[in-house]
Amino acid sequence: xxxxxxxxxxxxxxxxxxxxxxxxxxxxxxxxxxxxxxxxxxxxxxxxxxxxxxxxxxxxxxxxxxxxxxxxxxxxxxxxxxxxxxxxxxxxxxxxxxxxxxxxxxxxxxxx
Amino acid sequence: xxxxxxxxxxxxxxxxxxxxxxxxxxxxxxxxxxxxxxxxxxxxxxxxxxxxxxxxxxxxxxxxxxxxxxxxxxxxxxxxxxxxxxxxxxxxxxxxxxxxxxxxxxxxxxxxxxxxxxxxxxx
Numbered sequence: 001x002x003x004x005x006x007x008x009x010x011x012x013x014x015x016x017x018x019x020x021x022x023x024x025x026x027x028x029x030x031x032x033x034x035x036x037x038x039x040x041x042x043x044x045x046x047x048x049x050x051x052x053x054x055x056x057x058x059x060x061x062x063x064x065x066x067x068x069x070x071x072x073x074x075x076x077x078x079x080x081x082x083x084x085x086x087x088x089x090x091x092x093x094x095x096x097x098x099x100x101x102x103x104x105x106x107x108x109x110x111x112x
Numbered sequence: 113x114x115x116x117x118x119x120x121x122x123x124x125x126x127x128x129x130x131x132x133x134x135x136x137x138x139x140x141x142x143x144x145x146x147x148x149x150x151x152x153x154x155x156x157x158x159x160x161x162x163x164x165x166x167x168x169x170x171x172x173x174x175x176x177x178x179x180x181x182x183x184x185x186x187x188x189x190x191x192x193x194x195x196x197x198x199x200x201x202x203x204x205x206x207x208x209x210x211x212x213x214x215x216x217x218x219x220x221x222x223x224x225x226x227x228x229x230x231x232x233x234x235x
Binding site for chain 2: 038040042048049050051052055061093095097098099100101102103104106107
């Protein structure tokens with residue numbers, strides 16, 4: 001199974017400041033035939049299901065604010081929130097869909 | 113409006129069975145891969161099963177193989193998860209989620225999620 005490891009486990013950032021969450025996979029998520037990284041980022045707020053923010057490592061889902069961005073390739077990925085807003089508080093997960101079983105990182109709790 | 117609504121959760125004794133349902137509205141279930149994912153405080157998010165649009169391709173995580181069965185009724189726009197031989201460690205919130213298109217969408221992010229249904233396995 002592909003193991004996904006996020007860092008840090010929790011993060012406190014001031015309003016308007018940048019937040020950075022890292023995700024490392026135990027094997028490359030880059031599929032050479034199409035040059036896509038099979039990596040997604042989700043945000044989960046209390047009492048709600050996860051919501052996809054970023055997929056193919058850097059493609060923003062429709063309706064997601066442009067302060068959210070994803071980067072990285074292969075085994076190392078980053079989710080960046082450029083200017084933290086109060087509504088961004090929650091838990092963030094990375095997930096690989098390169099191969100089954102599809103696996104998630106343990107989550108990063110983002111607080112203000 | 114695209115919506116997924118799970119039902120069927122509840123309290124069940126170890127060794128018991130339960131059937132979860134996931135009704136889709138606002139889109140045609142047949143056109144998409146569908147997944148079941150569960151969440152516990154201890155193990156986090158765990159993908160447990162997927163099924164393609166016409167139920168030709170089905171997969172499970174190892175811990176539920178032989179105990180859980182995923183199925184779909186496209187006429188009813190509904191996804192199911194039959195859970196047998198339930199264990200304490202199956203206690204979780206169970207979500208259904210849509211994946212990629214039926215053709216070529218086996219490896220795709222989980223784009224729409226239901227709100228989940230709680231399954232508690234306890235004597």
